[in-house]
Amino acid sequence: xxxxxxxxxxxxxxxxxxxxxxxxxxxxxxxxxxxxxxxxxxxxxxxxxxxxxxxxxxxxxxxxxxxxxxxxxxxxxxxxxxxxxxxxxxxxxxxxxxxxxxxxxxxxxxx
Amino acid sequence: xxxxxxxxxxxxxxxxxxxxxxxxxxxxxxxxxxxxxxxxxxxxxxxxxxxxxxxxxxxxxxxxxxxxxxxxxxxxxxxxxxxxxxxxxxxxxxxxxxxxxxxxxxxxxxxxxx
Numbered sequence: 191x192x193x194x195x196x197x198x199x200x201x202x203x204x205x206x207x208x209x210x211x212x213x214x215x216x217x218x219x220x221x222x223x224x225x226x227x228x229x230x231x232x233x234x235x236x237x238x239x240x241x242x243x244x245x246x247x248x249x250x251x252x253x254x255x256x257x258x259x260x261x262x263x264x265x266x267x268x269x270x271x272x273x274x275x276x277x278x279x280x281x282x283x284x285x286x287x288x289x290x291x292x293x294x295x296x297x298x299x300x301x
Numbered sequence: 302x303x304x305x306x307x308x309x310x311x312x313x314x315x316x317x318x319x320x321x322x323x324x325x326x327x328x329x330x331x332x333x334x335x336x337x338x339x340x341x342x343x344x345x346x347x348x349x350x351x352x353x354x355x356x357x358x359x360x361x362x363x364x365x366x367x368x369x370x371x372x373x374x375x376x377x378x379x380x381x382x383x384x385x386x387x388x389x390x391x392x393x394x395x396x397x398x399x400x401x402x403x404x405x406x407x408x409x410x411x412x413x414x415x
Binding site for chain 1: 336344
């Protein structure tokens with residue numbers, strides 16, 4: 191079945207850039223997502239990218255997609271302490287089909 | 302901004318008891334979902350619901366689980382006889398459908414089975 195893999199931990203200094211990586215197996219993935227989960231909270235959609243795009247930028251966030259290698263990354267510029275959270279990569283085939291999530295990457299930002 | 306509302310935020314129940322988790326999806330959304338997250342693990346899909354019926358379910362969603370949309374606004378997940386391993390955070394989500402940014406998740410219900 192489909193699988194999504196992420197590294198579990200990332201630690202960066204405040205003001206540096208963070209890069210969170212994700213790989214997926216389903217070549218039929220149409221949408222790829224990044225969700226943020228703060229402690230005790232729900233899943234907040236940060237951004238998503240359609241599979242025919244290579245890059246998407248939204249303020250401090252840059253998503254890169256390498257469809258050939260099935261690799262997705264999220265870059266957070268000028269990382270702040272408020273960015274400390276768990277970041278989930280997810281994919282779906284269509285805009286309404288179930289999401290397949292990775293295990294999440296815990297980002298710790300050191301002041 | 303419209304949001305998905307889940308109640309209760311935390312429920313403690315005894316093993317073998319029935320629980321009902323409640324969700325109010327966004328009013329113009331057409332697709333409804335339940336996901337769960339066991340502590341420290343992946344968020345896992347349970348079931349999707351469209352046009353008043355289950356459209357897809359995972360192997361986790363066995364006969365102990367059921368979903369219902371009893372009126373025009375609520376979407377419920379029932380677990381008939383809870384087990385210790387049902388302890389998890391349960392997330393409801395809804396989607397417009399057809400667009401990648403259509404998913405909205407609720408804040409979750411933490412279910413603790415003792």
